[in-house]
Amino acid sequence: MDVLNGFAAADFDFTFLEEGFSARDIMEQKINESLLSDDKDAFYVADLGDVLKKHLRWCRALPRVTPFYAVKCNDSRAIVMTLASLGAGFDCASKTEIQLVQSLGVEAGRIIYANPCKQVSQIKYAASHEVQMMTFDSEVELMKVARCHHNAKLVLRIATDDSKAKCRLSVKFGASLKTSRELLERAKELGLDIIGVSFHVGSGCTDPETYTQAISDARCVFDMGAELGFNMTLLDIGGGFPGSEDAKLKFEEIAAVINPALEKYFPSDRGVRVIAEPGRYYVASAYTLAVNIIAKKVIKKEQSGLDADEDDSTLMYYVNDGVYGSFNCIFYDHAHVLPTLHKKPKPDEHLFSCSIWGPTCDGLDRIVEQCVLPDLQLGDWLLFDNMGAYTVAASSTFNGFQKPDIHYVMSRAAWQRLQQICAQGLPDALEEQCSTNATSCGRESSLEIPAKSCSTRVL
Secondary structure, three states, rough: OEEEEEEEEEHHHHEEEEOOOOHHHHHHHHHHHHHHOOOOOEEEEEHHHHHHHHHHHHHOOOOOOOEEEEHHHHHOHHHHHHHHHHOOEEOOOOOOHHHOOOOOOOOOOHHEOOOOOOOOOHHHHHHOOOOOEEEOOOOOHHHHHHOOOOOEEEEEEEEEOOOOOEEOOOOOOEEEEHHHHHHHHHHHHHHOOOEEOOOOOOOOHHHHHHHHHHHHHHHHHHHHHHHOOOOOOEEEEEOOOOOOOOOOOOOHHHHHHHHHHHHOOOHHHOOOEEEEOOOOOOOOHHHHEEEEEEEEEEOOOOOEEOOOOOOOEEEEEEOOOOOHHHHHHHHOOOOOOOEEEEEOOOOOEEEEEEEEEEEOOOOOOEEEEEEEEEOOOOEEEEEEEEOOOOOOOOOOOOHHHOOOEEEEEEEEEHHHHHHHHHOOOOOOHHHHHEOOOHHHHHOOHHHOOOOOOOOOOOO
């Protein structure tokens, strides 16, 4: 069986990993292939099996919460196809994102148009393509929807305390509790259907208790809606979930706060559907980026009356991807990145203070201000882990530098697991087959399903 939800393995455009091989082995192979050519362009290896593992982990930790993947985080077709096959919903913020998701056969009911400030023409597009769930946080938005989308199912976005998030969103979106009542009253006058409440605690949330307060506030708005005659049945708890194991706040720690808060304010027997909008959670750790050193500068420290000691030199490395490309996450996502050496250093190898720069002619194109590395040479490679979130989606070709190619991989075990889930859903017995060890995410060898033959490329 090599077809999934109408998709064949070839549609995903991934390479099968044979038993015992990992995504890092494919990266090594690509680097070795580059030795035969002068073309040593930056590239990604993305493990779709890691996305599958994150989904299983989500279902175990937050069984009441249906994930609606935030497409803006990484709109790669292979990622969207994988999550569509797993039955996830999708948080779309524009016509283009809706088009992408629906082009893969995802029904409109699995999409929430989660942008509180929408262009009129795009509201009309959503209406014509039967996308009904959409967020709002102002009277102007209500007026636009009343004119353009008669079947809209509206979700009121409320403001939260996101002061402890890396990327704050309530400065731009969300209604206060006082304003929420006024908006509900106006929606009633306009004859609009308000089906629920949404919030977002900010991207890169560092305090799980923020969810508790936001869920409590949502309960207040539900009660306001009930007083006005609205039958509100949807709670959207937004995003803010970590996507890598080096995050200060672990995913399970957040889930341990969310679950009791949901049971307290929205008991499971009350018929309220709960969704969320995870983005980086699903894709951050799946992607590893390899960049090549294209230039190097040695800065010798000046010592009055003495020749500079070479060991005191500072090294500047220039690589073929930068802040206008994949590393835009440094500016826009507050990311802090550090490289991993492709070549293992010798035990006694001297280390130097270094900085790492991108390829463009802009002086702002600095990736790492200060780190410690050995004396590397032109053509050597540096690797950056956890590069799947808010990287490729916002990269540009400024100065004519092209975006890195992405090489997708998946183990046979992961592909067969994906097929099983598609055919059978997620029964307890199937979930238990996946190791609950959080550190195993992205390590395909822990998927213990007997391998079957599949007709696609093999490495």
